[in-house]
Amino acid sequence: MRTYFFAVAAGILSSVFVPLPAQNVTVGAALDSTLLMIGDQANYSFEITQQPGDYVVAPEYQTTIPGGLEIVERFPNDTIKSPDGYLQIRKNYRVTAFEDSLLFIPPQPFVVGGDTIWSNSVSLKVVQPFDIDPESNEVADIKSIWKVPFDWKTPVEIGLLVILILIILLGAVVLIRKYLLKKSAVPPILQTVAPVVPPHLTALAELDRIKNEKRWQKGRVKEYYTELTDVIRKYIAARYRIGSMEMTSEEIMSAVGFLQFEQKSAFDCLKQILHIADLVKFAKWESNPSESELSLMNAYLFVNQTKKEEVKTLEQLKEEQQAPEKIAE
Numbered sequence: 001m002r003t004y005f006f007a008v009a010a011g012i013l014s015s016v017f018v019p020l021p022a023q024n025v026t027v028g029a030a031l032d033s034t035l036l037m038i039g040d041q042a043n044y045s046f047e048i049t050q051q052p053g054d055y056v057v058a059p060e061y062q063t064t065i066p067g068g069l070e071i072v073e074r075f076p077n078d079t080i081k082s083p084d085g086y087l088q089i090r091k092n093y094r095v096t097a098f099e100d101s102l103l104f105i106p107p108q109p110f111v112v113g114g115d116t117i118w119s120n121s122v123s124l125k126v127v128q129p130f131d132i133d134p135e136s137n138e139v140a141d142i143k144s145i146w147k148v149p150f151d152w153k154t155p156v157e158i159g160l161l162v163i164l165i166l167i168i169l170l171g172a173v174v175l176i177r178k179y180l181l182k183k184s185a186v187p188p189i190l191q192t193v194a195p196v197v198p199p200h201l202t203a204l205a206e207l208d209r210i211k212n213e214k215r216w217q218k219g220r221v222k223e224y225y226t227e228l229t230d231v232i233r234k235y236i237a238a239r240y241r242i243g244s245m246e247m248t249s250e251e252i253m254s255a256v257g258f259l260q261f262e263q264k265s266a267f268d269c270l271k272q273i274l275h276i277a278d279l280v281k282f283a284k285w286e287s288n289p290s291e292s293e294l295s296l297m298n299a300y301l302f303v304n305q306t307k308k309e310e311v312k313t314l315e316q317l318k319e320e321q322q323a324p325e326k327i328a329e
Contacts, residue, residue, distance in 0.1 A: 025049065025050045025051075025054055025056055025110070025117055026048070027047070027048050027108075027118070027119045028046065028047045028120060029044070029046050029105070029120050029121075030047070031043070031105075031122050032045075033124070034123065034124060034125060036124055037126075037127055037129050038099075038128050038129065040096065041072055041096045043094060044092075044093045044095045044105075045093065046108070046110075047088060047090050048088070048089040048090075048091070048110065049087070049089075050089070050112075051085070051087070054112060055113075056111070057110065057112075059108050059109060061074075061093070065095065065105065065108075066105070066108070067105035068099055069093075069103065069105060070095060070096050070098070071095055072094040072096050073093070073094040074092075074094075077091055077092075078092070097124065097126045100127065102125050103123065104121065105122045105124065106121050107119050107121050199234075199235050199238035199239050200239070200304070202234075202235070203235035203303045204300070204303055204304075206227075207231060207299055210296065215227070216287070216292035216293075221287050221292065222281055225277040225292075228273065228295060228299060229274065229277045232274075232299055232303075233247075239307070242256070249274035253271060253274065256270065263305055266306050269299070269301045272294070272295065272298050273298050273302070
């Protein structure tokens with residue numbers, strides 16, 4: 001016991017660099033650990049302090065270091081110049097050991113000129129963490145396998161969650177079926193879907209209303225142009241699938257720029273409407289009655305020139321003719 005105590009104490013003291021002077025060169029050796037499990041790794045290093053002109057020959061190790069250390073990896077030297085002009089060179093090794101014992105790493109020789117400088121010795125305690133059966137020479141478990149007790153809380157919570165989800169799905173199915181059955185009980189005449197009105201018919205009807213109201217003649221020019229451009233914007237959105245309601249006039253003209261080549265007259269009509277409307281709404285332009293009437297006429301021309309006529313099939317025409325008869329029955 002006393003021997004082990006002194007050996008460990010020697011290892012702790014020797015892990016600190018102990019420089020040994022010879023001329024202008026000192027060498028120290030150190031381990032970053034004094035206790036190591038078998039197979040674990042530690043860092044073993046030398047620190048050489050010398051003048052820039054000194055030439056020091058260090059020992060070279062390939063696979064092992066005298067004393068029982070096996071080399072895992074060699075690292076490049078680290079060189080630092082201290083403020084007093086000396087160079088501090090560190091040689092580093094990653095080492096391991098596989099012998100359950102107290103290792104003594106003896107001093108290592110470094111040659112400077114014709115002199116030999118020895119590093120300090122270090123000690124390392126290598127520990128075997130397993131119990132070994134001496135008869136079978138096999139590694140035995142330190143402790144028996146710990147069995148995790150079964151927890152009933154988790155499966156119960158999962159089961160309750162599954163039941164809750166099933167109840168919600170069942171309720172949704174019942175509500176959907178009830179809604180569909182109720183909807184199917186409506187008389188056939190109420191289930192008739194209103195025909196979709198083409199966007200140009202809606203726009204022309206709105207233009208007729210604006211024309212009859214004649215707001216520009218009642219001093220409500222800004223209100224007139226706001227309604228007129230809203231009708232045109234809604235028509236463009238429905239006709240060309242363009243988000244014109246959120247666009248500026250410049251963005252709308254850019255979006256329908258293809259009309260400049262396909263239907264230039266319609267493009268010019270739209271340009272005139274949006275230009276005058278912007279002047280009235282944002283620049284406080286006083287539009288005269290002739291300009292207002294021209295904008296309304298250009299709106300009619302733009303819608304009529306760009307509208308998409310729907311060609312109905314013979315079956316559709318027959319269904320439209322038979323629809324009033326079915327409703328009457």
